[in-house]
Amino acid sequence: MPELPEVETAARDLAAQVIGRQIVAIEKLDWERMIETPTPAEFHALLPGRQIVAVGRRAKWLLLTLDAGWTLAIHLRMSGSVSVHPPDMPADVYTHLVLRLDDERRIFFHDTRKFGRVRLLDAAGLVLLDQRHGPEPLSETFTEEVLAALLRGRRAQLKPLLLNQAVLAGLGNIYVDESLWRARLHPLRLAASLTQREIAALYEAIRTVLTQAVQNKGSTLRDYRTGYGQSGENQHYFMVYGKTNVGQPCSRCGTAIVRLVVGQRGTHICPQCQQIYAGSTEPSGLDSPA
DNA sequence: CATTACCTGCAA
DNA sequence: TTGCAGGTAATG
DSSP: OOOHHHHHHHHHHHHHHHTTOBEEEEEEEOOGGGEEESOHHHHHHHSTTOBEEEEEEETTEEEEEEGGGOEEEEEOTTTEEEEEEOTTOOOOTTEEEEEEETTSOEEEEEETTSOOEEEEEOHHHHHHHHHTSOOOTTSTTOOHHHHHHHHTTOOSBHHHHHHOTTTSSSOOHHHHHHHHHHHTOOTTSBGGGOOHHHHHHHHHHHHHHHHHHHHTTOOOSSSOOOTTSOOOSGGGGOSSTTOTTTTOBOTTTOOBOEEEEETTEEEEEOTTTSOTTOTTOOOTTTTSOO
């Protein structure tokens, strides 16, 4: 699931429900491989008794700030969701972690595919996690100039580069495709080949696409749920993602959206609006490969 | 850089 | 039965 808008929604929904509560017990943990650090034994020893003082997000990590300097970091990967439930709500077989709060409600970590991961981090661990990620695209400090600097000198293809969390945090397969469509850029364009005008378009596209998705509480295709267990609504506003099964037309030009594979990921584009090297946008260095 | 692995459910 | 899925780390 979860890309930036989905994790942001989960964080906001969780914040509204659990800040100030104490985690009194780990009521269920039936897939210990989800705990990346510390060891499961230490996790069991350290987590109960901690109070939740804040809930936030960094990249696609959901961060529960606890007392005593600890942070519970949760990555939803492909199929995870986190939600809060009353005491009488039974956990199904796909709910692999249940935390009981001091008011008897439970935090459920539901994850069909078991790709999700949990870390209990001290202050140093949190700094390391932060440092392994690029800038936050919705932060005030992420400007067009910052994006230009990220692209400068990079020979990587645009889509794989934008999916790289160490370069820019939070974009995933859906929102990269949507952003590139909005900016009229082909996913195979070489990053360093973008003109200033194209960088400006990409910047505007990323910000607009993500902002709208957050406003719509994320996109639900299969598993993703908000922190209240509800579906997001942004999937109704996709311009290209998933539009190929039914051969739907580009909303700008009417050309049928097509699916290709870029960097091993299913990729959706308008072949008319997003041409590889249209006009004067030849990449520098194409005829002098390094 | 490309391929494979990690898991499970679902549609073709 | 096969292939695909919102992500990422590990491996040739």
